[in-house]
Amino acid sequence: MAPMRAIFTADRLWDGSQLIELPIVIAEDGLVVSIASGKEAAVPKGQLHAFPGLTLGPAFFDIHIHGSAGHDVMEATPEALLAIGKFLASRGVGAYLATTVTAPLDATLRSLEGLAKLIEKVPEKAQTQNASWPIGIHLEGPFLSHAKRGVHPPDLLLTPQIDTFDKMFEAAEGRIRLLTLAPELPGAAEFAAYATQKGVRVSVGHSNATAAETRATLAAGATSATHTFNAMRALDHREPGILGVVLTTDSLFAELICDGIHTAPELVRLWWKAKGPERAILITDAMSATGMPDGEYMLGGFAVQVAGGKATVNGVLAGSVLTLDRALRNFVEFTGAPVENGLRLLGTNPAAMTGFTGKAGSIAVGQPANLVVVDAAGKLVQPIHSGVLI
Numbered sequence: 001m002a003p004m005r006a007i008f009t010a011d012r013l014w015d016g017s018q019l020i021e022l023p024i025v026i027a028e029d030g031l032v033v034s035i036a037s038g039k040e041a042a043v044p045k046g047q048l049h050a051f052p053g054l055t056l057g058p059a060f061f062d063i064h065i066h067g068s069a070g071h072d073v074m075e076a077t078p079e080a081l082l083a084i085g086k087f088l089a090s091r092g093v094g095a096y097l098a099t100t101v102t103a104p105l106d107a108t109l110r111s112l113e114g115l116a117k118l119i120e121k122v123p124e125k126a127q128t129q130n131a132s133w134p135i136g137i138h139l140e141g142p143f144l145s146h147a148k149r150g151v152h153p154p155d156l157l158l159t160p161q162i163d164t165f166d167k168m169f170e171a172a173e174g175r176i177r178l179l180t181l182a183p184e185l186p187g188a189a190e191f192a193a194y195a196t197q198k199g200v201r202v203s204v205g206h207s208n209a210t211a212a213e214t215r216a217t218l219a220a221g222a223t224s225a226t227h228t229f230n231a232m233r234a235l236d237h238r239e240p241g242i243l244g245v246v247l248t249t250d251s252l253f254a255e256l257i258c259d260g261i262h263t264a265p266e267l268v269r270l271w272w273k274a275k276g277p278e279r280a281i282l283i284t285d286a287m288s289a290t291g292m293p294d295g296e297y298m299l300g301g302f303a304v305q306v307a308g309g310k311a312t313v314n315g316v317l318a319g320s321v322l323t324l325d326r327a328l329r330n331f332v333e334f335t336g337a338p339v340e341n342g343l344r345l346l347g348t349n350p351a352a353m354t355g356f357t358g359k360a361g362s363i364a365v366g367q368p369a370n371l372v373v374v375d376a377a378g379k380l381v382q383p384i385h386s387g388v389l390i
């Protein structure tokens with residue numbers, strides 16, 4: 001049988017490291033086999049998908065997402081991940097980190113075991129149905145601050161304990177790639193160094209830390225910040241706290257939920273000015289209600305009310321119902337930044353921070369043809385998964 005060949009052309013392409021004018025991308029059997037510029041090569045024969053006036057980029061990579069389409073990743077079943085993955089692919093997401101919330105230890109271990117198996121062996125249905133799939137795990141909790149826990153259950157929060165982490169890391173078969181940690185907890189810096197040495201990226205957040213406490217955790221290896229501004233000690237000009245350090249440490253990556261609800265547009269601009277095109281990361285923090293009508297939904301083990309684009313527990317924001325394509329449009333609208341910068345924030349930077357460059361956030365020969373077509377305003381015009389228009 002001849003290979004299934006698809007050809008994509010557009011005005012420009014961001015491949016994860018450079019902009020290519022008049023790109024011609026050829027995919028065969030779901031993989032990219034060639035990337036060229038129209039200036040050098042003529043468009044070859046094959047099934048042509050032309051996107052004049054538009055930009056091609058890598059599919060999005062969400063490093064902080066709890067669920068979508070009525071399901072939570074902690075269900076850790078093929079059915080749940082398939083429903084989530086089909087929805088995400090339709091919104092331009094090619095890969096994600098399945099993100100846990102604070103739960104009883106045995107429930108967390110069960111979820112981690114289930115997720116590890118599903119990451120290890122991607123079910124055939126995920127491929128035939130063009131679902132995006134997790135490539136790692138983000139452990140958000142239980143090592144968080146009581147003062148800034150958000151909706152994480154207070155009785156289940158823990159101080160950093162290496163033996164508990166080891167149990168989780170083992171259950172996850174080493175698939176934990178990102179861990180949110182409050183720097184003010186006792187032993188946080190040593191814990192950060194231990195996790196970093198295991199290949200886990202540490203992200204500071206859910207925290208009331210002082211500037212000094214935060215710096216100590218960064219010195220121990222932390223590389224990012226979790227949903228900047230949200231569940232973080234507010235900025236004070238005498239004690240800059242975690243936020244002051246996050247915004248002024250040039251090497252540190254920083255996540256943001258760009259839904260216009262979690263962070264006001266003015267503060268999105270401040271974050272953008274501070275972190276710039278190589279360190280800013282857009283995430284959704286989306287929960288199971290994403291892509292569903294208003295009502296009551298689960299986030300990990302607790303119930304959340306969703307109405308009018310807000311997910312809350314007793315009035316406290318509990319994750320979002322944001323999608324990354326919407327985050328891109330908001331980012332372009334709020335900052336006026338060019339759309340290719342947005343593509344860095346949604347793919348290239350999260351992949352660089354988590355060490356997944358080559359597996360997500362870039363377009364290269366030999367990789368799955370997971371692409372997005374966007375316009376100058378950041379609107380997702382066409383998601384492409386494994387060379388197929390979704």
Ligand SMILES: [Zn+2]
Pocket residue numbers: 140150206227231
């Ligand atoms: Zn959170």
